[in-house]
Amino acid sequence: MDKIKIAIVGAGGVGGYYGGLLAHHGHRVSMIARGAHLAAMRANGLQVRSVHGDFSVNTVQATDRPEDVGPVDWVLFCVKATDTEVAAEAMRPMVGPRTTVASLQNGVDAAQRIGRIVGMEHTVGGATWIASAVEAPGTIRQLSGFRRVVLGELDGEATSRVRAMVAALQACGVTAEISTDIRRVLWTKMVFIAPFSAVGSLTRLPVGRYRHIPETRWLMVNLMHEVAAVARADGAALDDDVVSRTLELLDSTAAEVKPSMQRDVESGRPSEVESLVGVIGRLGRERGVPTPAMDLVYAALRPAALQSAHMPSGR
Numbered sequence: 001m002d003k004i005k006i007a008i009v010g011a012g013g014v015g016g017y018y019g020g021l022l023a024h025h026g027h028r029v030s031m032i033a034r035g036a037h038l039a040a041m042r043a044n045g046l047q048v049r050s051v052h053g054d055f056s057v058n059t060v061q062a063t064d065r066p067e068d069v070g071p072v073d074w075v076l077f078c079v080k081a082t083d084t085e086v087a088a089e090a091m092r093p094m095v096g097p098r099t100t101v102a103s104l105q106n107g108v109d110a111a112q113r114i115g116r117i118v119g120m121e122h123t124v125g126g127a128t129w130i131a132s133a134v135e136a137p138g139t140i141r142q143l144s145g146f147r148r149v150v151l152g153e154l155d156g157e158a159t160s161r162v163r164a165m166v167a168a169l170q171a172c173g174v175t176a177e178i179s180t181d182i183r184r185v186l187w188t189k190m191v192f193i194a195p196f197s198a199v200g201s202l203t204r205l206p207v208g209r210y211r212h213i214p215e216t217r218w219l220m221v222n223l224m225h226e227v228a229a230v231a232r233a234d235g236a237a238l239d240d241d242v243v244s245r246t247l248e249l250l251d252s253t254a255a256e257v258k259p260s261m262q263r264d265v266e267s268g269r270p271s272e273v274e275s276l277v278g279v280i281g282r283l284g285r286e287r288g289v290p291t292p293a294m295d296l297v298y299a300a301l302r303p304a305a306l307q308s309a310h311m312p313s314g315r
């Protein structure tokens with residue numbers, strides 16, 4: 001397989017893991033990062049501790065200056081949703097005529113937000129399911145048995161550029177797929193990640209400590225139904241059994257896992273509460289769908305979100 005020139009915008013838990021994996025398999029990967037994590041990667045490379053096997057990338061092309069990288073074949077865009085516009089503006093020097101940008105962010109509108117800045121012709125939709133975080137500067141800890149990526153053109157065509165990236169990820173052992181309805185995929189993920197992030201941020205506990213408590217599970221199920229109702233009102237053709245299948249995914253998640261939004265809330269950092277929790281109520285009101293459970297969670301989480309909003313963030 002031809003080696004791809006790839007930039008990872010936001011080389012934290014998600015971007016650092018996939019970027020490290022692609023570099024470990026010989027692709028030309030540049031990590032866009034900052035702070036202590038950037039300094040550690042430059043000095044000592046990237047260490048990945050994973051349930052799928054540990055590995056190291058001894059020489060990492062890491063920088064906080066996208067202009068030093070220049071145009072690439074692919075950008076995997078992995079910053080927090082709150083940083084989308086700023087990061088998209090900063091990555092312009094890496095977007096050449098043939099560059100493709102795929103967001104692996106949470107939320108349902110990332111490709112459109114990125115495309116408004118770099119050009120919609122460069123963007124494809126994407127979603128990932130993974131539990132991974134920066135354990136220490138220069139070290140990624142990947143916890144979940146699942147590491148799934150779905151990519152798709154916004155018009156549903158299975159293009160050669162999407163097939164090439166999916167093949168590259170599959171060759172690294174990732175469960176990677178092409179979707180001809182990426183919007184449906186993104187909303188299906190939201191049925192999982194929005195309630196998971198919301199309830200985790202309220203309980204401040206790993207998922208194994210609350211998912212089988214009847215009252216908390218009742219809340220989780222109600223949140224899933226609310227997200228699914230909003231998704232269908234928004235035109236997404238979700239499966240009839242989306243909630244039961246989402247519960248199966250929740251129950252199969254490693255007991256010690258916390259979603260990234262919860263980790264940010266617990267640490268007092270800016271979080272994706274607006275993109276994962278607040279957005280459900282806002283879209284629900286626009287489409288006439290009641291979301292009382294999610295509105296209550298949002299009301300509980302918003303004060304801390306406002307307090308931390310002035311702080312820098314990075315996924």
